[in-house]
Amino acid sequence: MKDPKPFGVNELREMFLHFFETKGHLRLPSFSLIPQNDASLLLINSGMAPMKPFFTGEQEPPRHRVTTCQKCIRTGDIENIGKTARHGTYFEMLGNFSFGDYFKNEAIHWAWEFLTSPEWVGLDPDRLFPSVFAGNETTPADTEAFRVWNEEIGVPADHIFKFGKEDNFWEHGSGPCGPCSEIYYDRGPKYGCGKPGCTVGCDCDRYMEVWNVVFSQFDNDGEGHYTELKQKNIDTGMGLERLAVVCQNVDSLFDVDTVMNITNKVTEITGAKYGQSHAIDVSLRVITDHIRSATFMICDGVLPSNEGRGYVLRRLLRRAARHGKLLGVNEPFLYRVCDTVIHENEGHYPELRERQDYITKVIRVEEENFAKTIDGGLKIFNEMLAGHKAKGEKTFSGGDAFKLYDTYGFPIDLTLEMVEEQGMTLDEEEFHKQMEEQRQRARKAREALGDLGWAGVEFGKDIPETQFVGYDHTTVEGAKVVALVVENEQAEELMPGVEAIVVLDKTPFYAEMGGQIGDQGTLTADGVTFAVTDVQKNKGGKYMHYGKLTQGTLKVGDTVTAALDVERRKAIMRAHSATHLLDKALRTVLGDHVHQAGSLVEPDRLRFDFTHFSALTAQELGKVSAIVNEAVLEGYDIVTQELPIEEAKKKGAIALFGEKYGDTVRVVDMGSGYSVEFCGGTHLDNTAKVGVFHISSEFSVASGVRRIEATTGKASLAVMNRNQEMLFQAASILKAKPGELREKAEAVMAEVRQLSQSVEKFKAREAVSEAERFLFSGHDVGGLKVLTATVPEADANRLRKMGDFLRDKEPKVVAVLAAVNGEKITFLAVCGKDAVKAGVKAGDIIKQVSAIAGGSGGGKPDSAMGGGKDPLMVDNALAMVDNVVSMKLGV
Template sequence: MRKQFGLNELREMFLAFFETKGHLRLPSFSLIPQNDPSLLLINSGMAPMKPFFTGEQEPPRHRVCTCQKCIRTGDIENIGKTARHGTYFEMLGNFSFGDYFKKDAIHWAWEFLTSPEWVGLDPNRLYPSVFAGNDTTPADDEAFRIWNEEIGIPAERIFKFGKEDNFWEHGSGPCGPCSEIYYDRGEQWGCGKPGCTVGCDCDRYIEVWNVVFSQFDNDGEGHYTELKQKNIDTGMGLERLACVCQDVASLFDVDTVMNITNKVSEITHAHYGESHKTDVSLRVITDHIRSATFMICDGVLPSNEGRGYVLRRLLRRAARHGKLLGVNDPFLYEVCDTVIHENEGHYPELRERQEYITKVIRTEEENFARTIDGGMKIFSDLLSGHKAKGETVFSGADAFKLYDTYGFPIDLTIEMVAEQGMTVDQKAFQQLMQEQKERARKAREALGDLGWAGVEFGKDVPETEFVGYENTSITGARVVALVVENEQAEELMPGVEGIVVLDRTPFYAEMGGQVADHGTICKSGAQGALFQVNDVQKNKGGKYMHYGKLTEGTLKLGDTVAAQIDVPRRKAIMRAHSATHLLDKALRTVLGDHVHQAGSLVEPDRLRFDFTHFSAMTAEELGQVSALVNAAVLEGYDIRTDVLPIEEAKQRGAIALFGEKYGDTVRVVDMGSGYSVEFCGGTHLDNTAKVGVFHIESEFSVASGVRRIEATTGLKSLEVMNRNQELLFQAAAALKAKPGELREKAEQNMEELRSLRNLVEKFKAKEAAGQADRFLVGGHAVGAVKVITATLPDADAAKLRQMGDTLRDKAPNAVAVLATVNGSKITFLAACGKEAVAKGVKAGDIIKHITAICGGKGGGKPDSAMGGGSDLLKLDDALAAVDDFVAGKLGL
């Protein structure tokens, strides 16, 4: 009976196997394609490595192996309905870029799948296929010969298929035949039809391996020429291999995936196998939450277009199936922890970003819950109306109404209608969508202003006058517009979130990298109101959109109000913004005039500054930049702002930032009468001394040729300094030294530690030499070879190697096998002297033999090899087997 391997175990086994074949193990690439506009999401193992195959980019090594995260959503409507379909999967792959070719690729595939040390599948159940050839491309006789003559597969068990099955190409460019390996799962998985064999659509013969031999160049017109650089591209679905190894029906029954389903069952109280309808919902939720977790981890966010729409569609589809199982509250975010637990061993970034992933999922669930709850009754009424008339087509007008009025995605409507045995008139729906876009376009032209977030304002809503440079609070401002849920309103009720537009405001709107002000908008008197502002955006028409929540009273259109910003927060923002200008100046001074701002973020007492530079900054350069900024702070330069004609501003040497577009007049910020002069519309201090302490936290790359510095000012810098000082005192106390003596004391302790380590190593070497002599005395002869077997208590791998090297060097005819036990794991080492190796006794062969006895594996060189095992009860059997193995090699 073959071994049962878990999915995570199989992944590691595959990568470890190809590492033994000289492959470099690469981590999975992001699901978001890099510099490849042809893909929305990575959908195959080779997709991220296209530049290596085409020669556009030099690979890190010419032999590479990966386990690549993949998403495919072309048949999303079938997910859940069958056990075969899934959106997220992992693709195992070994790749050669102009290195090995067919012979090695086939031999290694066979070794990994059939060797008892690896997967150990029954060879008699495996059936390879090769390309049969056609008018333009010859049959792959070479692959057939390797399978037949070298691997030993009878000709009648090697299947020849046409271009559709066994030739890979994608338009013009590199292409070639492929060879697949099918596994016979047994008659119980078959269709029972006469002649059922490899290639049948049933579940009996399942493809577990596909290696593409990239050997031709297709000119796009049907002409194929041999490539100078031939490549290997192997793809093997991890979940599919797990299905075979675990002898389960589908990917949903694989251990790690089923554990996710079990968590969904725990929450929903629905269990797999109860009914087809329940199974469909459980499969949808399980599959989609896997995909969503990995997509969000890689930086995808829900949106209405592109990959963001794919994510939104998956989450909303999963949430709806939760409702079908009776769960009306958000729950997907709870399943997220199980997805992470099952995968964090290979993808540790999942645990690192768990809080973020969970927050994104929960927010999307809550938003969708509001959408679907409001529209389900309307959908039911519309559906009943169609059924009452005996209609089988849900009208495009009704689908559009659900979308336009209640926010129902068209995909959701199509799926719900299909569950009722009906279809949607999608052509009519698309026509209505187009007409709406045309109406909106004409309305924008008539109104002359499209508000931020899609809210339209007429010309009667004036442009907001910003008075925040001179004022932190004003009275007598007038409410000129109110917005609730993207629709203009006459009043704002207590407890409701919305947008307030004023004719005048002291609030700075987010722009130019500076975050918006926070604060309050108040209406006094008996009919008073309090609106808490947490964000401000400026739309194309110059309206300042104050986002927030009305916590007291009622606010009406035309009300007279007072506006007050959060002054301490504004001061903290100004400290960071003024420091950003000083940082820009310092970087140009230290690094050169090639430095240009490439982006920024200014928050309360914290800044992020992106700049063009060709290499990482050295510690010395960072120190110089920090010193220059703090020197400018201590100088107490006056900061002056002027509004000047753009040409005059340029004559004064003002620097334009981040590719901004400027009008005829510009706002110029001058620090120190020419020390730093820049165009800037943000808010600033009146003196650099008020920046406080400037502290650089980090410097790193964000893109090719673009670096980023993150720094703090004011109170946040003081917090950092106080924390560092506290750590300094704690370290000094631990080393029993004064803070000023800390470095000297640490160096002294390190020197003492090095001396002690050297002394310990000398004692270990002396002990090992004495122990080796005792082992040699206790060894016994097997033919002309001296065999030594022993168990070393409390030894690590390094000690085993040291002992093995000593025995091998002392006795050229020695064959030593040493073992140690740590917890539930056995570590073996075999060492063979030169004379023993010359007689055909090799350490690598010994390790493979004895580790298999203990349920493990290993390998290595002829003179030294290591391996492991897990069956402690078989340790003595393994050591006892060394004599017979050596005798067999010597022909005794």
């Protein structure tokens, strides 16, 4: 058997893609790791996953023959990472795909040509073993694939293995499915298990699967019935790293060139040597694998968080950081490996280098934040672990694990991992029980807050959905009252003074949704006025007008004129249009990883939450504000359209992640493409009407989520006027012109600092003088000079200055000073060096003295402070000092 050619990872990737280009395939770049319009996946985990719409026929592919090298993340076997040769969270999947074009014959021939031809990979054909589907009671055996392999390719029948559905049939619930054919490579006896009969299909590492081609030819109805598909597809997947393992003749995917170069960087930083021990190798592999995954995930827009794909990223970084600690690295270091990851992959993924600074910063911030958590958590964990071991227990308490998680923020997966490393098991059942109890407590707490009152109201099907006409109208005449609700019950009639909900058949009032608050206004008829204070929309599409009947009587079936507060609506539209401009500005300044994470739009005020890993600098905030105000000054036209969702996406419209959209969506386009977003809210017709945009604050609201609060229109003008008024007032007080205010303020502050320093010096001298007078009142107790005094309204700093003088001036002094400020009592005790040598300590004295006044205290032998609660006992406390000193001296 001949050895393979030692192609590098980057060579193999390019070779594969070019090979299929020669077969008429369109080369597509890797799709993002973040699935688009696919809620079934957290992260892309296979080459075909991003192309599901092409396979199902929902979307026309750019060509019916496609080839890709797809970035993938799988974390199902995360506990095995580093321990085996085959498991990795990040890998690249080479694929060739046919959407209703070629089928089994071409797919098999091309697979064999690429793997065995001397012009391409050139593997030894005698070391390759195909497998086919053996068939079962519901699905026939794949005799066609067997025939192609045997009769056309010439693979001997004893080299073709037949396996069952578990190994050689691909399906995922109902839908397209089919048999598959895998190709295994014999790596030689040294990778085998040595058991008699070891062959293809054995769990050992001798026979490595390098190719899997799925023949998508059936439709599964979900009940075990399979029918032939009209459009048959090909889905080929081949792990790039696995092929490199074979070609480079190395032990594992961690030993291939591009991955080993990353490990070499980790060893350089940590000082750990690969091959030194199994434990060290595991840690090095975990760090290498996880930093690869993290780098690519962050590049594609994933940020660390406590849920979803953000938690996957956080977990990978935390596992890697902990394994760094196992190697003796106690400071952030993962971010230093990024450059090597990028260097090894930038030829095919140039976006890595473009976003390097951003990737590095995200990882460093997460490392630094986790260091604070893990240091405290590890200490508590070790104390808990020692307690279990002292009792001879082999099970780590679920209650302790929950306390680590709930109180100290220590991740349960790390606790589980560390427990297993100690040869113990974790009582997961108890942990999950306490987690559920916590959820129940939280749920009850939420229920105690109540709801909006209308959630439980059920309207019959005879009450239609409310027709919203508020995009084009601010007033609607002839709106029919179709339902009334009073105290959560439907009513037929409203009387004056009653708070209620009115449901209309049509309305111009916008109901609160998408962050925009509901409109306010009035519903009127002859002699009838209903003041609307809020509008909500229920699941049945009914618009609920909250408010109070202030005049007349209102009945179901009446018609009213619905008129919203136009000035308030304008102010809301100013703020809402500004959020779109703000979103655009944030992406421009910070990067495409910024995604809206929530918003609140009120009259001329907005709150905008967005994904970002650190606080914005003053310069970044300045740029964001400038970009928004420039867009306002440009006076961009704002156009809203209802478009088919695919057409909207082609226009570049930005959708809120996690939101569900129908076939038709409303698109808000500002400046003919400057800002294009899906949005159902109300907007201005021109950005100039936003007025002045002013950022009032920026802060964190959750890990990886920041918040900007801002004003527009009249609210911004009010802020400016208020600031200007304060400016003129300050200038008047300081007797300066507004333009000279800064220089004048600096001069005044310098003068204040100088005066303050002079006052402090005077106070210090005064304190020393007063302390010096106290020395004359001291009396002898066992050869020491004991004195006590009350210093009216002195603060702690003044007492310390006096005490330091007494202690340093007189080596034999024992002094206790007291200050009473209202109900607050402060005690200070000092002992000179001779007093301390004699066995009298300030800390001991202050404890006894403070206790008499109902307080406590402590400190060092030469100086200690305490407090008290009962001012009437201060004299008694000071009177005890002589007795305390006498007892210490034994006199």
